[in-house]
Amino acid sequence: MSDQSKSDSQGLTNRDYAVDLLRAFGGAVIFAFPLLMTMEMWWLGFTMDRWRLVLFLALNLALLEGLSFVAGFRKAFSLKDDTLDMLAAYGVGILASAALLLAFDLISWGMNADEVLGKIAVQAVPASIGAMAARRQLGDSEEEDERPDCYGGELFLMLAGALFLAFNVAPTEEMILIAYVMTPWHAIVLVVVSLLMLHAFVYSLEFSGQEEKPGGNGFWRTFWGYSLAGYAIALLVSLYVLWTFGRTDGVALGQVAMMVTVLSLPSALGAAIARLIV
Amino acid sequence: MADMAADHGRQERAQGESTPLLEWVAGAIGAILTLALLGFLGWQAWTSPGDVPPEVTVRLEEVLPAGEGFVARIAAVNGSSETAAGVEVEGVLSRGGEAVETARATLDYVPGHSEKRGGLFFAEDPREGDLRLRALGYQEP
Numbered sequence: 001m002s003d004q005s006k007s008d009s010q011g012l013t014n015r016d017y018a019v020d021l022l023r024a025f026g027g028a029v030i031f032a033f034p035l036l037m038t039m040e041m042w043w044l045g046f047t048m049d050r051w052r053l054v055l056f057l058a059l060n061l062a063l064l065e066g067l068s069f070v071a072g073f074r075k076a077f078s079l080k081d082d083t084l085d086m087l088a089a090y091g092v093g094i095l096a097s098a099a100l101l102l103a104f105d106l107i108s109w110g111m112n113a114d115e116v117l118g119k120i121a122v123q124a125v126p127a128s129i130g131a132m133a134a135r136r137q138l139g140d141s142e143e144e145d146e147r148p149d150c151y152g153g154e155l156f157l158m159l160a161g162a163l164f165l166a167f168n169v170a171p172t173e174e175m176i177l178i179a180y181v182m183t184p185w186h187a188i189v190l191v192v193v194s195l196l197m198l199h200a201f202v203y204s205l206e207f208s209g210q211e212e213k214p215g216g217n218g219f220w221r222t223f224w225g226y227s228l229a230g231y232a233i234a235l236l237v238s239l240y241v242l243w244t245f246g247r248t249d250g251v252a253l254g255q256v257a258m259m260v261t262v263l264s265l266p267s268a269l270g271a272a273i274a275r276l277i278v
Numbered sequence: 279m280a281d282m283a284a285d286h287g288r289q290e291r292a293q294g295e296s297t298p299l300l301e302w303v304a305g306a307i308g309a310i311l312t313l314a315l316l317g318f319l320g321w322q323a324w325t326s327p328g329d330v331p332p333e334v335t336v337r338l339e340e341v342l343p344a345g346e347g348f349v350a351r352i353a354a355v356n357g358s359s360e361t362a363a364g365v366e367v368e369g370v371l372s373r374g375g376e377a378v379e380t381a382r383a384t385l386d387y388v389p390g391h392s393e394k395r396g397g398l399f400f401a402e403d404p405r406e407g408d409l410r411l412r413a414l415g416y417q418e419p
Contacts, residue, residue, distance in 0.1 A: 184323035225301035228308030252391035
């Protein structure tokens with residue numbers, strides 16, 4: 001791996017890097033196996049619109065690059081190192097997905113290349129996020145408390161968390177089935193519940209430390225700047241993921257709104273606990 | 279971790295009391311989107327006609343050669359607000375008033391006020407003759 005020689009300049013030995021890669025594989029498997037064992041994900045590999053798939057993969061690369069920057073395991077941030085981390089995570093994601101799909105006999109030599117590549121490409125997305133997160137979660141704890149010191153970084157982490165959890169449940173038929181069964185009244189209640197849950201998590205996880213502020217202003221500032229902003233991210237991410245998986249094609253706006261509402265519950269939770277998972 | 283977060287918050291406070299503009303903007307976008315969604319869902323709830331059955335009609339999109347026969351691409355349109363599941367669609371091809379061929383397909387879901395596509399296979403060309411398309415039945419989701 002050419003990455004190894006580059007890592008030396010950061011004070012990492014080849015052995016450290018190899019251990020790191022193993023951790024990345026572990027993370028990839030842990031994050032990806034629920035989706036590797038979801039049949040809708042196998043179908044998406046060959047039914048998904050190819051342009052949407054390309055866009056999705058490109059956005060995943062941007063997400064990994066950002067995660068490497070915000071939550072990366074090296075102290076010295078640089079475009080070169082973040083890009084190498086991004087590529088390593090994606091590579092690990094692809095290899096881990098391919099290995100497990102082969103083990104499940106979901107891909108085999110006789111299969112059409114389009115189907116095989118599609119299946120691996122879709123599964124590599126959660127696996128690569130897992131690979132990136134693992135280096136931080138399973139790695140040495142000394143840099144654990146590194147956090148982005150800007151508001152934009154916090155929003156980015158919320159986006160990553162929302163995308164990850166939304167992606168975990170969005171392929172299943174249950175998401176659209178719930179939307180079809182629910183009435184708009186149920187959906188309204190769900191919006192309020194999602195927003196309150198998001199706020200409860202954000203506030204109790206001391207996301208921003210705002211509650212230290214005397215006078216109680218912190219509560220509303222957190223609600224406005226983190227919970228409402230986080231819910232907006234959850235809604236947009238949900239809509240994007242549903243569109244990517246072709247769930248919105250030919251569907252009326254009213255039903256799309258219901259699907260987005262249903263999916264934004266996991267998205268909002270993902271945004272809220274982003275700090276814990278990535 | 280918690281202490282770090284608190285420290286971080288205090289540091290930020292010490293640096294400047296005012297809320298950054300981005301925070302206002304992001305919050306405002308959140309407020310607008312959330313209120314828009316609630317408003318839209320509320321309007322949907324208000325105008326919803328209650329317990330009505332789905333009304334699925336089937337439309338022919340195009341006929342293409344497929345393998346040794348033909349495929350009639352169809353779209354099932356639901357005119358009601360209720361979603362229909364497991365919609366069975368049938369196409370009967372007749373010539374001179376006599377049915378020559380029948381094809382059936384099942385669509386998993388046809389959501390309210392939406393359309394879903396499918397196809398019916400025929401050995402004979404459906405363009406020559408009279409093709410009647412209709413939905414046979416559904417299941418509540």
